[in-house]
Amino acid sequence: MKPAPFTHDCPGTLAEAAKGLDADNAKVIAGGQSLGPMLNLRLARPSTLVGLAHLDELRSIRLDGDTLIIGAGVTHARIEDGDSDVPLPSMLRHVARNIAYRAVRNKGTVGGSIAHADPAADWTTAMTALDAVLVITAGRGKARREPMAGFMQGAYRTKLQPGEIITGVELSAAMGEAHWAYEKICRKVGEFADAIGAVVIHPGRKYARVVVGATEGAPILLDDLARTIAGTAKRPAPEAIDAALAAQLPGADRVKRQLLKTALVRAIEKVIP
Numbered sequence: 001m002k003p004a005p006f007t008h009d010c011p012g013t014l015a016e017a018a019k020g021l022d023a024d025n026a027k028v029i030a031g032g033q034s035l036g037p038m039l040n041l042r043l044a045r046p047s048t049l050v051g052l053a054h055l056d057e058l059r060s061i062r063l064d065g066d067t068l069i070i071g072a073g074v075t076h077a078r079i080e081d082g083d084s085d086v087p088l089p090s091m092l093r094h095v096a097r098n099i100a101y102r103a104v105r106n107k108g109t110v111g112g113s114i115a116h117a118d119p120a121a122d123w124t125t126a127m128t129a130l131d132a133v134l135v136i137t138a139g140r141g142k143a144r145r146e147p148m149a150g151f152m153q154g155a156y157r158t159k160l161q162p163g164e165i166i167t168g169v170e171l172s173a174a175m176g177e178a179h180w181a182y183e184k185i186c187r188k189v190g191e192f193a194d195a196i197g198a199v200v201i202h203p204g205r206k207y208a209r210v211v212v213g214a215t216e217g218a219p220i221l222l223d224d225l226a227r228t229i230a231g232t233a234k235r236p237a238p239e240a241i242d243a244a245l246a247a248q249l250p251g252a253d254r255v256k257r258q259l260l261k262t263a264l265v266r267a268i269e270k271v272i273p
């Protein structure tokens with residue numbers, strides 16, 4: 001199928017992009033790797049597409065003090081390649097390398113993936129595990145900041161308001177020293193996840209996060225398991241993992257729960273051998 005007709009703006013500045021979104025039924029397009037198929041299937045019918053690809057402001061990767069700021073328009077491929085003047089946490093490079101295929105990674109962006117909020121996507125889970133904060137603007141006034149944890153409200157639902165653009169993702173640079181594991185279960189390389197288990201521990205900062213993703217909704221933080229790991233430096237008992245997943249996902253079918261458990265057990269075993 002072909003998309004319904006639309007006009008396509010290619011603004012040169014973020015302010016112009018934000019203004020372009022004032023048009024009725026306008027939508028931004030970044031890499032087009034998720035939006036393109038939706039247009040073709042006519043699941044999305046914007047009258048105007050506002051392209052973000054030419055905005056240098058969204059493409060930088062930089063350090064501001066202790067904060068690593070990754071522009072929303074940075075592609076998965078650039079993260080995979082470590083293509084930046086500042087060092088990128090190895091977890092980010094690992095996650096990027098396992099998203100789709102290189103052709104998709106060349107175009108798809110971090111901001112587009114997070115805004116799209118596919119439950120099986122990788123960045124939403126990874127950025128939740130790393131305690132990332134999203135920088136969001138509507139073009140006027142000050143940018144607002146929204147923690148990644150809680151930003152995604154369900155499948156394809158986020159806290160983004162109409163007219164808002166994610167401009168970047170902020171991470172503590174200290175996450176580069178954290179112990180981490182990211183286990184993605186999928187049928188074959190290059191596919192979306194059936195289950196994701198992510199663990200990030202920074203003993204010096206007393207930071208521990210345990211997250212499961214590809215849950216059919218938003219990524220889920222398992223705080224009790226994280227506290228157990230932080231407090232004991234031991235692997236939680238399998239029953240505790242079962243109980244944590246059952247409490248968070250009472251309606252999930254047994255196969256999904258088993259996949260999530262397997263991903264999580266593998267991740268925990270990597271961080272606590």
Ligand SMILES: Cc1cc2nc3c(=O)[nH]c(=O)nc-3n(C[C@H](O)[C@H](O)[C@H](O)COP(=O)(O)OP(=O)(O)OC[C@H]3O[C@@H](n4cnc5c(N)ncnc54)[C@H](O)[C@@H]3O)c2cc1C
Nearest residue numbers: 030031032033034035100108109111112113115121122166
């Ligand atoms: C074959 C295939 C396999 C894939 N496999 C995986 C996978 O294994 N893991 C994975 O995580 N992803 C996967 N993807 C998705 C891919 O990572 C996309 O790149 C990503 O989901 C969308 O990013 P994009 O930059 O292309 O966004 P677009 O498609 O351009 O936009 C997606 C949505 O986000 C909005 N948007 C884009 N940028 C912004 C912004 N800065 N602020 C606000 N809203 C914005 C758009 O309006 C649109 O609604 C796959 C895609 C394909 C085609």
